[in-house]
Amino acid sequence: MSVKVLIVEDDADLNRYMELDLKRHGYEVFTARDGREGLRLFHEARPSLVLLDVALPGMNGLTVCQRIRELSNVPIVIMTAHAVSEEEMAEGLNIGADEYLIKPLRSLEFHARVKALLRRVQMSDDHQPQAASYADDYLTVDIDNRRVCVGGEEIRLTPTEFKLLATFVRHKGQVLTFQQLLEQVWGFEYNSEHHYPRIYVSHLRRKIEPDSKNPTYIQNEYGVGYRITGK
Numbered sequence: 001m002s003v004k005v006l007i008v009e010d011d012a013d014l015n016r017y018m019e020l021d022l023k024r025h026g027y028e029v030f031t032a033r034d035g036r037e038g039l040r041l042f043h044e045a046r047p048s049l050v051l052l053d054v055a056l057p058g059m060n061g062l063t064v065c066q067r068i069r070e071l072s073n074v075p076i077v078i079m080t081a082h083a084v085s086e087e088e089m090a091e092g093l094n095i096g097a098d099e100y101l102i103k104p105l106r107s108l109e110f111h112a113r114v115k116a117l118l119r120r121v122q123m124s125d126d127h128q129p130q131a132a133s134y135a136d137d138y139l140t141v142d143i144d145n146r147r148v149c150v151g152g153e154e155i156r157l158t159p160t161e162f163k164l165l166a167t168f169v170r171h172k173g174q175v176l177t178f179q180q181l182l183e184q185v186w187g188f189e190y191n192s193e194h195h196y197p198r199i200y201v202s203h204l205r206r207k208i209e210p211d212s213k214n215p216t217y218i219q220n221e222y223g224v225g226y227r228i229t230g231k
Contacts, residue, residue: 035059069096
């Protein structure tokens with residue numbers, strides 16, 4: 001069964017390039033040229049991955065991302081034509097994006113990132129014997145059932161956020177280096193993205209910590225990495 005990918009990109013040439021490139025690699029592809037059409041196709045096709053341009057006519061990509069995330073945990077890659085600042089990345093993560101790609105897209109990197117993100121999502125279907133869980137009176141992480149509760153309320157995490165948290169829980173008390181996090185959460189394709197753990201950990205803290213500026217769970221090991229501890 002082929003994997004469905006939805007492309008929402010108003011540049012006709014880039015849209016067509018990505019469509020043909022993905023089809024050559026065995027993906028089933030749906031394309032839209034504006035945000036409203038993209039939302040309509042999302043509901044119809046139920047894709048496994050969304051590739052979403054930021055600068056779309058009518059409804060911009062960040063709004064589309066937010067609308068999709070209200071309904072689904074499908075991985076969303078935001079595409080932009082300029083380098084992304086940490087503030088812009090944080091904004092995208094805050095509304096539910098999993099990843100950023102800078103245009104123009106290089107074919108090898110593009111496919112490596114697509115494969116890595118789809119691989120990341122598969123962990124929600126993994127029921128490994130070593131699967132762990134964590135629970136106290138504030139935070140509950142159920143890896144097998146992919147549920148996270150904070151203060152008694154279930155919260156929604158993106159596939160990347162959930163895999164990052166699950167990785168910490170599976171290694172509770174153990175220091176995970178930045179490189180280990182890149183390899184275990186994002187994949188070897190991201191070995192050069194040294195800023196990723198810091199940005200994503202900061203965002204995850206805002207979702208699970210009682211006070212993200214004074215974290216109780218995810219602790220810094222300065223210059224080395226992070227570890228998760230209990231309350």
